[in-house]
Amino acid sequence: MAARKALEDQGLPDLMVLGIETTCDETSAAVVTRSPSGASDIRSNVIRSQVEIHSPYGGVVPEIAARAHVEVLDHVIAEAMRQANVDYSELSGIAAAAGPGLIGGVIVGLTTAKAIALAAKKPLVAVNHLEAHALTARLTDGVAFPYLLLLVSGGHTQLLAIEDVGKYTRLGTTLDDAVGEAFDKVAKMLSLPYPGGPQVEEQAKHGYSARFAFPRPLMGRREPDFSLSGLKTAVRLEADRLAPLSDEDVADLCASFQAAVVDLIADRVRAGARAFRDRLGRGPTALVVAGGVAANGMIRESLAKVAAELNTRFAMPAPVLCTDNGAMIAWAGAERLARGIRDRLDVSPRARWPLDPAAAASATARA
Numbered sequence: 304m305a306a307r308k309a310l311e312d313q314g315l316p317d318l319m320v321l322g323i324e325t326t327c328d329e330t331s332a333a334v335v336t337r338s339p340s341g342a343s344d345i346r347s348n349v350i351r352s353q354v355e356i357h358s359p360y361g362g363v364v365p366e367i368a369a370r371a372h373v374e375v376l377d378h379v380i381a382e383a384m385r386q387a388n389v390d391y392s393e394l395s396g397i398a399a400a401a402g403p404g405l406i407g408g409v410i411v412g413l414t415t416a417k418a419i420a421l422a423a424k425k426p427l428v429a430v431n432h433l434e435a436h437a438l439t440a441r442l443t444d445g446v447a448f449p450y451l452l453l454l455v456s457g458g459h460t461q462l463l464a465i466e467d468v469g470k471y472t473r474l475g476t477t478l479d480d481a482v483g484e485a486f487d488k489v490a491k492m493l494s495l496p497y498p499g500g501p502q503v504e505e506q507a508k509h510g511y512s513a514r515f516a517f518p519r520p521l522m523g524r525r526e527p528d529f530s531l532s533g534l535k536t537a538v539r540l541e542a543d544r545l546a547p548l549s550d551e552d553v554a555d556l557c558a559s560f561q562a563a564v565v566d567l568i569a570d571r572v573r574a575g576a577r578a579f580r581d582r583l584g585r586g587p588t589a590l591v592v593a594g595g596v597a598a599n600g601m602i603r604e605s606l607a608k609v610a611a612e613l614n615t616r617f618a619m620p621a622p623v624l625c626t627d628n629g630a631m632i633a634w635a636g637a638e639r640l641a642r643g644i645r646d647r648l649d650v651s652p653r654a655r656w657p658l659d660p661a662a663a664a665s666a667t668a669r670a
């Protein structure tokens with residue numbers, strides 16, 4: 304509290320940032336404020352999902368996604384500004400997700416942000432989409448550094464030590480599929496509509512999770528890595544054996560698959576907490592879960608128990624802030640601006656952009 308007062312006494316202004324997200328199949332814009340003490344307020348968070356556009360194809364079609372972002376982004380931004388009741392002149396900066404993601408969509412969002420920054424004469428912040436997921440718990444729960452992050456999305460599955468803004472150490476990662484990808488692939492093989500994660504979760508609610516004893520790859524290993532492909536294959540083999548599938552089969556397969564994922568995530572997070580302690584010489588201030596898969600109720604429940612076991616706080620942003628959204632981009636932009644970080648207007652969009660370049664380089668060297 305005293306530190307907060309001291310900061311406020313310096314007369315530092317609140318930051319108010321417009322954030323733009325277009326890396327995948329959500330077009331989103333939001334206005335978020337950050338006080339010098341780190342307190343936050345989401346003034347608006349407009350999210351336009353492309354799910355209906357892509358569902359006939361069973362997954363995201365990059366060209367269609369980019370075009371759809373172009374068509375709605377201006378309206379989404381205008382709506383976010385209207386709901387927040389602010390003028391561009393009142394903003395402290397414009398943040399856009401500059402990657403990683405589908406490059407066409409990233410270009411749409413970043414170019415629009417550059418145009419607004421130029422016209423409104425405001426600083427531009429090129430945000431790493433993964434960093435935005437990583438920092439969301441500070442927006443929602445004010446979590447202090449350093450914390451242990453489980454990032455589980457459609458493209459990424461990683462355990463990270465979040466030590467400061469820009470200081471992220473990868474402790475473990477998936478050796479094959481991302482958890483969200485495994486959910487999506489299982490949904491597809493069971494003919495459930497895209498996006499698969501929420502569908503599998505819904506089916507699992509009325510399924511019997513002990514019917515199939517699916518493998519839990521890498522369980523018990525010291526290194527906090529993940530592997531999903533063996534589990535996914537086991538579900539496929541069982542589905543093939545049972546075909547044609549009854550509604551009950553589908554629900555039981557989903558419940559048994561989800562139970563295996565819940566167990567393996569809990570075990571891998573325990574390994575991640577050990578690795579965190581080994582590396583930092585202390586425990587995390589919190590266990591934080593982020594990324595689209597963090598919207599899953601069973602996974603959230605299980606992680607809350609793991610956090611209690613580890614004697615640490617558990618922070619899970621509301622589901623709407625776990626899946627892709629503009630508020631997390633605006634917040635990451637505010638966190639960077641608060642540290643005096645901004646980008647040049649010629650900053651490039653990046654399809655690939657690892658959070659921990661050291662870990663990515665060593666993985667490439669090993670490959």
Ligand code: KG4
Nearest residue numbers: 456457458483500501595596598599626627
């Ligand atoms: O973070 P996100 O919105 O997009 C990126 O990948 O960046 O994550 C999307 C992923 C998809 O694979 C989706 O199936 C998964 O998150 N997902 C879920 C749930 N909601 C979304 N997986 C399991 N259970 C859910 N309720």
Ligand code: ZN
Nearest residue numbers: 456594595627
């Ligand atoms: Zn994401």
